[in-house]
Amino acid sequence: MRTITYAKAISEGLAQAMRRDPRIYIAGEDVGIVGGTFLATQGLLAEFGPERVRDTPITETAIAGHAVGAAAAGMRPCIEIMWMDFMGVCMDEILNQAAKMHYMFGGQIELNLVIRVPEGAGFRAAAQHSQSLEAFFTHIPGLKVAFPSTPYDAKGLLMSSLCNRNPIIFIEHFQLYGWKGEVPEEEYLVPFGKAAIRREGTDITLVSWGWMVHKALAAANQLAQEGISTEVIDLRTLKPWDQETVISSVRKTKRLVIVHEAVRMNGFGAEIAATVGEEAFDSLDAPIKRVTAPDTPIPFSPVLEDAFLPNELTIAEAMRSLL
Amino acid sequence: MELDRDLLLGLYSTMVKIRTFEMEAAELFASSLIPGFVHLYAGEEAIATGVCAHLSASDYIASTHRGHGHLIAKGGNLNRMMAELFAKRTGYCKGKGGSMHIADVSIGILGANGIVGASLPIATGAGLACKLKGEGAISVCFFGDGASNRGTFHESLNLASAWELPVVYVCENNYYAISSCQRVAMAIQDIAERATGYGIPGVSVDGNDVLAVFEAAGEAVKRARTGNGASLLVANTWRHRGHFEGEPELYRDQEEHKLWLAKDPIPRFEAQLIERGIATTEDLRAIDRNWQDEVRQAVLFAEESPDPAPDELYQDVYAE
Ligand SMILES: Cc1ncc(C[n+]2csc(CCOP(=O)(O)OP(=O)(O)O)c2C)c(N)n1
Ligand SMILES: [Mg+2]
Numbered sequence: 215m216r217t218i219t220y221a222k223a224i225s226e227g228l229a230q231a232m233r234r235d236p237r238i239y240i241a242g243e244d245v246g247i248v249g250g251t252f253l254a255t256q257g258l259l260a261e262f263g264p265e266r267v268r269d270t271p272i273t274e275t276a277i278a279g280h281a282v283g284a285a286a287a288g289m290r291p292c293i294e295i296m297w298m299d300f301m302g303v304c305m306d307e308i309l310n311q312a313a314k315m316h317y318m319f320g321g322q323i324e325l326n327l328v329i330r331v332p333e334g335a336g337f338r339a340a341a342q343h344s345q346s347l348e349a350f351f352t353h354i355p356g357l358k359v360a361f362p363s364t365p366y367d368a369k370g371l372l373m374s375s376l377c378n379r380n381p382i383i384f385i386e387h388f389q390l391y392g393w394k395g396e397v398p399e400e401e402y403l404v405p406f407g408k409a410a411i412r413r414e415g416t417d418i419t420l421v422s423w424g425w426m427v428h429k430a431l432a433a434a435n436q437l438a439q440e441g442i443s444t445e446v447i448d449l450r451t452l453k454p455w456d457q458e459t460v461i462s463s464v465r466k467t468k469r470l471v472i473v474h475e476a477v478r479m480n481g482f483g484a485e486i487a488a489t490v491g492e493e494a495f496d497s498l499d500a501p502i503k504r505v506t507a508p509d510t511p512i513p514f515s516p517v518l519e520d521a522f523l524p525n526e527l528t529i530a531e532a533m534r535s536l537l
Numbered sequence: 538m539e540l541d542r543d544l545l546l547g548l549y550s551t552m553v554k555i556r557t558f559e560m561e562a563a564e565l566f567a568s569s570l571i572p573g574f575v576h577l578y579a580g581e582e583a584i585a586t587g588v589c590a591h592l593s594a595s596d597y598i599a600s601t602h603r604g605h606g607h608l609i610a611k612g613g614n615l616n617r618m619m620a621e622l623f624a625k626r627t628g629y630c631k632g633k634g635g636s637m638h639i640a641d642v643s644i645g646i647l648g649a650n651g652i653v654g655a656s657l658p659i660a661t662g663a664g665l666a667c668k669l670k671g672e673g674a675i676s677v678c679f680f681g682d683g684a685s686n687r688g689t690f691h692e693s694l695n696l697a698s699a700w701e702l703p704v705v706y707v708c709e710n711n712y713y714a715i716s717s718c719q720r721v722a723m724a725i726q727d728i729a730e731r732a733t734g735y736g737i738p739g740v741s742v743d744g745n746d747v748l749a750v751f752e753a754a755g756e757a758v759k760r761a762r763t764g765n766g767a768s769l770l771v772a773n774t775w776r777h778r779g780h781f782e783g784e785p786e787l788y789r790d791q792e793e794h795k796l797w798l799a800k801d802p803i804p805r806f807e808a809q810l811i812e813r814g815i816a817t818t819e820d821l822r823a824i825d826r827n828w829q830d831e832v833r834q835a836v837l838f839a840e841e842s843p844d845p846a847p848d849e850l851y852q853d854v855y856a857e
Contacts (some may be wrong), residue, residue, distance in 0.1 A: 265669060273696055279655070279661070280659075283597075283658060286663065287597055287647070291662075310655065318633055319640040319642070320630035320632075320634065323642050379856035
């Protein structure tokens, strides 16, 4: 199969969905002429024109807010907020409008709305351009949250999002845009709530998502050389998340390590740990471990940022401590 | 302006319909039959009435916490509205929204809203949807003087003007945002001046004069329908009641309050209709009685409707 980048997988998914569904349009800062800050909308302006690929002013509140209104009036907006850290600027539109309309209006209004938003650290971009805030959105009933870690999932989850009938926070990771992987040329769907087992194993379960999946796989490789067999689960979507796959893996391995790039307190790892504690406590042979960023803002200094981020060494260390 | 009799009587009728509903809601709230918060539109009826007279079911409106008048003027069903106030399963939102969240998407009502200023981007997006669909529909945004100080106002009017969207922004200036007085909350007197900053027309009218609102809204709606973009219409008015029912209201000057009550849009329009020989007092009383009956009917409907079952809590979180 051909290989393409994560960014290209996204633009290809968008183009295919837009050809099929005239209600889909794109709006965001620099999505048109330059094809997106990370080239995830490259080529779309040329194919679909400025009515359907809309470069907006710097206006996050109106980007998210107008999309709610357009979706309520029957369109299927796919908007881009340039950086996860900027979601605070349009939080009311997400928290109180998009997430609530369907329920609050008794099911009358469906919002077919996708908010694409990149996040992640490692670029020396400091405290306002690096945060992993996915847990925020999982805390809001009415939203769904996707977070692909491969080009294949990026396209498949995006195609699923673009035919879903709910508001979706579609998180992309900065570190992954240039990653290549096998991606079918035709359309396909990756379902919500179905994790991928990236590596099968019997001694420890490692659960992660986004960029950290790749760090988890690297750590699993290291431990394999020490004779330890790790099962690596990539959640792919956080809301809903695949509890079944995680719990049955824990029942098999009896050990769980959760890895996320977000800060520790109330990160999504806490939800997974609590659920496994409730549902599979009797299967555990060791305490559940979380490998996360510490509860600090993200620093600029490369020395400090490297110390902030989890990596294969810190993950491997946490795994060894359970054996 | 020469307007035909049906239209004039229609304007009167809609205003009375709203007032009757609101005064009934006030009583029901006072007797603890309606839970939660209720913000009444009494005194401001001329605005929703004069604006919505230009709209049809395919046009959109986005409304506010003080939304009953907008919904009724846009064609909302009194039974389902009242049932929603009563938190009943037969209400517009199956009892999950209440006064601040009534919507009827089938006739373009994209909802009342509990967040001040939230209607602005929503109406803007509905305007984009109208433009992209190209079927001649438009979008109208209602919001208060208080909301006009929020960032959503700026971002929405800027986007709508940059993208030439068919949106009419209707600012209902009742001079107060709870206790915050418009004259203190901003350094300009005429909110319509703000339109200049977006390169769109901005007009202020007497919001207690239904014909003045009707005429000014007609211009703005025509502009939107003919592809000439957005406008700002400011209608100056006064709420007859407290900010919400039961609010002690310690901040408005009683003399000013009395002056405004004397400018009540309904008796004012009634006097015009009679003076111009459009209708007799009996004609108008017949209209009044009709709405009293309809509202009483709505209350009966609401009272007799079932509460939601407890497990409906879990329904409609997601569309499946
Ligand atoms: C964002 C937000 N801030 C504050 C409130 C509380 N609040 C509800 S209504 C209101 C006043 C709104 O004033 P205005 O926009 O003039 O509308 P009016 O009540 O006068 O019709 C306030 C402050 C809110 N609901 N939302
Ligand atoms: Mg006000």
